[in-house]
Amino acid sequence: MKISELPIDKQVIELLSREGLDELYPPQQHAIEAGVLEGKNLVLASPTASGKTLVAELCILQHVLEHRGKAIYLAPLRALASEKFKEFQRYSAIKKPNGDHVRAGISTGDYDSSDPWLGRYDIILCTNEKADSLLRHKAPWMSELTLVVADEVHLLTEQKRGPTLEVVLTRLTEINPNIQVLALSATVRNAEEVGSWLKAGSVTTDWRPVPLREGIYHDSQVQFRDGASRAILSGTKTPSLDIALDVLSTGGQALIFTETRRSAVEMGRKASVAVKSRLSKPEERALSTIAERILSTGEKTRLSEALATQVAGGAGFHHAGLAGIHRGIVEDAFREG
Structure with missing residues (x-):
């Protein structure tokens, strides 16, 4: 499937084309066919480097540009949140219908603040723990969220970090009943079960752009x-x-x-x-x-x-x-x- 054929803003298509991205990987195509750009909840389980982040970016930009929405990207680690924040910076050249540029913000520390300044951004990146703190401090802008992307969703089963992610996703869907949920993972083994809990469809594939060879030394x-x-x-x-x-x-x-x-x-x-x-x-x-x-x-x-x-x-x-x-x-x- 060609990226130029997708029902997304032409600015996004042109930016991706300049980066040399013209065609979707199979997992990305499966996610599109599952209705992720039509607002449907989805659990996308595919190997590392198979293009999950691009699916999230397309979904986020669809919300910001087409639905005047706001998205939050949840990452388990500060380093991962910072990495994704850098990737989202390249979309700052894109203009929204009102003429303003797309803006991304990040917050990963200070668990004693509601960070009201984050409300000025279209895309908010934070750790699961920070999102939990923002919910407990009743950050007003969280009621404006129309999309939540949960990266590394397999952590739901981890004893240490799982409960926090579970609470965050539960609270976000309670605050915003119509919020779309996109869950990403390279290793989740029970995608259908997670999808059932999130009221989401699931796409599971082993396809990867580079062959993986496993061996024992x-x-x-x-x-x-x-x-x-x-x-x-x-x-x-x-x-x-x-x-x-x-x-x-x-x-x-x-x-x-x-x-x-x-x-x-x-x-x-x-x-x-x-x-x-x-x-x-x-x-x-x-x-x-x-x-x-x-x-x-x-x-x-x-x-x-x-x-x-x-x-x-x-x-x-x-x-x-x-x-x-x-x-x-x-x-x-x-x-x-």
Whole structure:
């Protein structure tokens, strides 16, 4: 299905066309066919990078531009809310029917305020906990919401965060009986059950734009589920790092997940030492520029200095203890390759 064929504002079609987006992925098409642009509630369960965010953006802009509505985007983490906020900034060039530009706002902290200033925005991004706080403080603009997008909705089943998300969605549908609910997840296994609770349809698919290969590492070798295997050079005596270096050797990028913030910093240090000798002169210059940005931006701390040192060597770490601006630099650099 072509994006130009969608019943959405021409400004949106033109902006997406300039970004090189002309055709919908299959999950996106299924969501459109399920009536998400017609105001129907939907649970969209599809793998990472299959286009769920674009579906949410199209739905949000439909509400703002066609129905003079207001949307709230719920994210489980501050980092995710900030990432989505940056993505929504590109729609600020689009004009609403009254001539004003589309505006997005974000609030993820200060649980003791109703943040009345958020009422000036068409799109509000916040964490589930912040939304819960806004509801308890009776933020007046929440009664104006016509759409709620709940990202990572599978967290409903989590003991720690699930109840908060459940309360937020329940209260929003009580305050605004006609509000549309769009729930997104890459891993929810009971989409139909969640859909039944939300009075929503469901779209579940395993389609992804990039094939996913799963394997198990043992004794310097990765054995993949499809029967193939790959030998891994044991150069660092740290299996996860050896696998990451193997990925880099083929021109790819790698993420290594650790259990604690301290172990993330230590893994970044080890990776930086291992990667540095593999860098070309242009790569060294580019990384040095990024490291200088880290040191010259925000508050200088032992953590930011350690990050800058690691980045200059071709690796780094990322966790909630980093200043938001430094996390952003790392995220942008990784996306840019």
